[in-house]
Amino acid sequence: MARDATARLYDVDADNVGLEIKTGTITFRAKKGRLVDLDKLHESIWATRLSGKTGMAMNWIDVTAEGEVVLDQAQLRLKVTGSDQVFLLADDTKATRKSAEKAPFAQLKEALGRGEKVVSVTGRVEGWGGHFPDFLKALPKKPLVILVKEFEVAKH
Amino acid sequence: MAKNAWPFALGLSLLIASSAGAQVTSGVLNVTQCEMS
Numbered sequence: 001m002a003r004d005a006t007a008r009l010y011d012v013d014a015d016n017v018g019l020e021i022k023t024g025t026i027t028f029r030a031k032k033g034r035l036v037d038l039d040k041l042h043e044s045i046w047a048t049r050l051s052g053k054t055g056m057a058m059n060w061i062d063v064t065a066e067g068e069v070v071l072d073q074a075q076l077r078l079k080v081t082g083s084d085q086v087f088l089l090a091d092d093t094k095a096t097r098k099s100a101e102k103a104p105f106a107q108l109k110e111a112l113g114r115g116e117k118v119v120s121v122t123g124r125v126e127g128w129g130g131h132f133p134d135f136l137k138a139l140p141k142k143p144l145v146i147l148v149k150e151f152e153v154a155k156h
Numbered sequence: 157m158a159k160n161a162w163p164f165a166l167g168l169s170l171l172i173a174s175s176a177g178a179q180v181t182s183g184v185l186n187v188t189q190c191e192m193s
Contacts, residue, residue, distance in 0.1 A: 029182040036180050056188055063183035085179045120181075 024059070035082060038063070038125070039139055046136040057131040062124050063146065069108070069118035076109070078121050078146065092124060092147035105148040120152040 018027040030036045038061075045058070065087055067080040076089040091105035102110075108118060126145040129135065 024187045025184060026187070027182070027184045030180070036183065038179050059186040059188060061183055061185040063180040065180045080179055083179060 035080070038128070038144065042136070042139055054132065058129045058135050060124055061128045062122065062149065064120060064122040065146065066120045069112065069121065069151075071112070076112075077143075078118075086143055087121070088143050088145045089121060089123075089148055090126070090145050092149060095147075095149070103148075104150060108148055108151045111151070111153055117154040118151050119154045121146055121148055122150040123148045 017029075020026070028036060065078055065080050067078050067083075069076060069078050069089065071077075078087040078089055079085075080087070089105065089108070091103050095103070097103065104123075108121070111118060123146040125140075126147055127140045128144070
């Protein structure tokens with residue numbers, strides 16, 4: 001009921017947020033034509049004031065960002081569509097994969113080398129985690145780094 | 157707060173966050189739950 005009230009109050013589709021209480025996993029999706037600001041997300045978590053001596057922690061966050069991947073100063077960057085935000089892209093060295101399997105980050109670089117246009121990247125945001133309240137004290141350092149797990153290329 | 161109730165509050169805060177700002181189109185986050193009762 002409270003959730004529905006909030007959805008009405010903020011004109012947000014309640015289907016945008018899913019809660020899996022058993023695992024502590026929350027999924028979210030921006031409204032069509034909008035984007036979710038991670039700084040505001042951080043601020044909102046802080047605003048719940050659910051911190052201190054409770055053992056709570058942000059373990060990880062995976063995001064999908066759409067835009068254009070470019071090579072700039074020997075660094076792959078994702079320029080987000082509809083925003084001046086830039087994410088740095090890097091290899092997820094902690095990910096487990098079969099020995100013969102190429103890392104998604106390497107595959108992304110190969111796709112760019114073939115002249116393909118990478119339009120969406122999904123991955124873990126580096127440094128976006130930690131125990132409360134320490135994690136909530138300051139915004140994670142910019143630019144944020146996405147450790148690439150998946151990506152999409154433009155369809156011809 | 158009842159045990160396990162806090163993710164709801166966090167979820168609600170996400171609803172608010174999703175109405176503003178910029179950056180990502182979707183995401184999934186994982187948090188360690190408190191043991192308050």
